Amino acid sequence: MxxxxxxxxxxxxxxxxxxxxxxxxxxxxxxxxxxxxxxxxxxxxxxxxxxxxxxxxxxxxxxxxxxxxxxxxxxxxxxxxxxxxxxxxxxxxxxxxxxxxxxxxxxxxxxxxxxxxxxxxxxxxxxxxxxxxxxxxxxxxxxxxxxxxxxxxxxxxxxxxxxxxxxxxxxxxxxxxxSPHPVLPKEPVYGSNNWYYAYGRSSAKEIVSDTAYLKGLTAGIANRPFMVIDDGWQVDHVIDGYNGGPWRAGNAAFPDMGALAQKIVDQDVKPGIWFRPLLDHREGIPDSWRNPLNGALDPTVPAVLDRVKGDVAQLCKWGYQLIKHDFTTFDLFGRWGFQMRPFVTTGGWHFFNKTLTNAEVVKQLYQAIYSTAAHYHTVILGCNTIGHLGAGLMQLARIGDDTSGKVWERTRQIGINSLAFRLPQDQAFFSIDADCVGITEQIDWHYNRQWAQLVAESGTVLFISAVPGILTADQRQELHKSLALDAQQSSHFTPQDWQLIDCPAEWVNGNQVRHYDWYEPTGIQFSDDTPRSIPFYSIAH
Structure with missing residues (x-):
């Protein structure tokens, strides 16, 4: 009413x-x-x-x-x-x-x-x-x-x-x-992404090994998982440095991206890949193609939008069935979401095409990526994207900032909060991804087990980022159970205590109740990988 x-x-x-x-x-x-x-x-x-x-x-x-x-x-x-x-x-x-x-x-x-x-x-x-x-x-x-x-x-x-x-x-x-007209994946998406233990230090050989590990963890599950190759494969990648394009070839550690996709398929796993469409530092790109704010590519230039479409088409032709596009909000506006309170960007500059609003610019870019991928029946996962503008233009969206394979506190603060308070958007805007379970020796399995279980029982996208071989047989079985549940995404636990706390610990599904223990014995631990609280600001106009 x-x-x-x-x-x-x-x-x-x-x-x-x-x-x-x-x-x-x-x-x-x-x-x-x-x-x-x-x-x-x-x-x-x-x-x-x-x-x-x-x-x-x-x-x-x-x-x-x-x-x-x-x-x-x-x-x-x-x-x-x-x-x-x-x-x-x-x-x-x-x-x-x-x-x-x-x-x-x-x-x-x-x-x-x-x-x-x-x-x-x-x-x-x-x-x-x-x-x-x-x-x-x-x-x-x-x-x-x-x-x-x-x-x-x-x-x-x-x-x-x-x-x-x-x-x-x-x-x-x-x-x-x-959001009455979302586009959703034809079947639940879940799987692995090695970012939260590799952090860009990877190779085709390691991806094949990760795929074999994922195959074992998901044995017997009819809906097969994705193995998503994250940042680090591109030809000009620099560890802890440049992570932009070009996107038409891999580096020495990734010599044949098409062959790698096939090797993933050969293990009965679906290949996925990450890219950052608006960052390309190559010489020879006209200055008129670049955003005057930060030098990223300006998608209001028709030739730039054509280049992005060509990059997406190449990834699809290699055989990747999921494309994760990242950093577009930051590359368009020079700010992260927590800095947009309320202004999305600083003043005094404009795009090449001055007749479009910023929202139209964003949607035009999303549409170009989505429609190109749709031609190849490839699923789109948006990261650092704007959900209210992307609903209907991507099947999946990363709803929170990065979780961690180094510091549990980052996953606790960002992952659980994002899942709880963005969960109502699931299947309404798109299928939501609260980010990975970073399974490393630095994170106590006690917390990762709960995080994996919660994501699976919420019925949302579960990606793991697991160092092969560190889990015991019992832990692998626990993880297998969560992955098998997420392959169906038919469970729908929701936060019961979300009006009382920003990190809900009580989740319910009908008469079923889960109580989670999110806090380490020594309390909240701060480090360089831990987010801080962000204040609200009033509007200036």
Whole structure:
């Protein structure tokens, strides 16, 4: 049921930010002109669409509603791209930036406020005791977008109230409402990726050995796993240094990428591969192809987009059945998600094509990768991608920052938090990947066993990153059990205590209850591989 007291009325105030400053105006019916920008508010079957046309470049559009929240309500917010261990329910916090959507819970009532997936603006919400603000960032790079004669739908807003269901179920239903047309893998995806013990120090020979180990761990499982070759195979790779392209050949340790894919297939395992599409340091690439912010490739240049498509096609032709594309958010905007509070990039620069919003630039890149891979029936896994823009353009998405094969605390803080608070997006936006179980001598099996079990029982993507030979026979059997369960992804444990803590330890599936022990005896251990808490910042415009 739509919340008619909120979205089916026009906002009270519209604010437009352009190169001349900020101008606010009270709404005048379904269309208001502010600072030479027409802002239309059109009711649709889904909610309310915000459309703009502007004869001058524009940076931000803000809508403001009067609204009252109960003082005892709690709020859940999403992140711009991946989770960084900071998601969770909080009391009303006016300066909290809530990207894409937020949930409000009070008693047995939970209400979602958000925008449909694949909007044409970066969207952020703020809630305070006097009302709600929606900020739509329509910039191109760090500059105002030049729309020309286009009328652009920035976003379609939706709101729905849920009564007598848990806050988790309500959030899950709201994610399905925002994303009605996901693309999903034809069968569950799971397997291995050696990054969290090799960290780029690998070879074709080692990948073949890892594949044999994975084959043994998954013996008897009908749905076969993936062996994903991560960073380190590309021709110009430098350990602890450069990790970009070109992507059309392997290095001395990976002399024949097509033959390697076949060797994986020969062991009854599916081959997958990682690449970073927008980083290429080769001389001879025209300066006009490069992003002025950081020198990465600019996908608004048609020749660059063609090159990315060609790279994807080459990976598919080699025989890789899963492509993991990475670093695109950072290479486009020069910031990680935790730095986008709220601005996705610094000011003073623009892409080659100045007529597209940043959200359109991102979607154009995702579409190019997805459609090229789809021609070869290859699955796409997005990493460092923006879920609200990628829903429908990738079958799988890494929902959190890196876990670890070195420090359990990093996996505990980021992996469990991301899984718990992004779990409602699973099968609604895409199939979610909370990242690997890093199985090394540095991580106590007591914790890795629980992490593998939880991912499998949540029904989401389970990748392991295991040093061959370090597990005992009993431990291999425990891991086999988790992999076999994940090959079906039919179990659906959800966090019971997610409104009480940011690292849920009590998970339920009907009458089944799991209690997890996430904390090392000495407490939280900090190291260079451990994330720190990240503060929220207020919006500057």
């Amino acid at each position: 739509m919340n008619e007291q909120f979205f089916l009325q026009t906002p009270q105030l519209v604010t437009v930010v352009n190169d001349n400053g900020r101008t606010s105006k009270r709404c005048q019916g379904q269309q208001t002109t502010v600072a030479e920008t027409k802002v239309a508010y059109d009711l649709t079957a889904q909610g309310a669409a915000v459309k703009i046309s502007s004869v001058v470049p524009v940076s931000f559009v803000r809508l403001r509603w009067k609204h009252h929240f109960d003082s005892q309500a709690q709020f859940l917010a999403d992140e711009v791209e991946r989770g960084y261990g900071t998601m969770g329910w909080q009391k009303l916090t006016p300066n909290r930036i809530m990207p894409w959507y937020f949930m409000e819970n009070h008693g047995d009532t939970t209400t979602g406020y958000g925008v449909m997936t694949q909007p044409n603006a970066f969207c952020f919400w703020q809630a305070d005791p006097a009302g709600i603000t929606l900020i739509m960032d329509v910039r191109n790079g760090g500059s105002s977008v030049e729309l020309g004669d286009r009328q652009l739908t920035l976003a379609t807003m939706v709101s729905e109230k849920y009564v007598h269901v848990t806050s988790f179920v309500a959030t899950q239903r709201f994610c399905h409402l925002m």
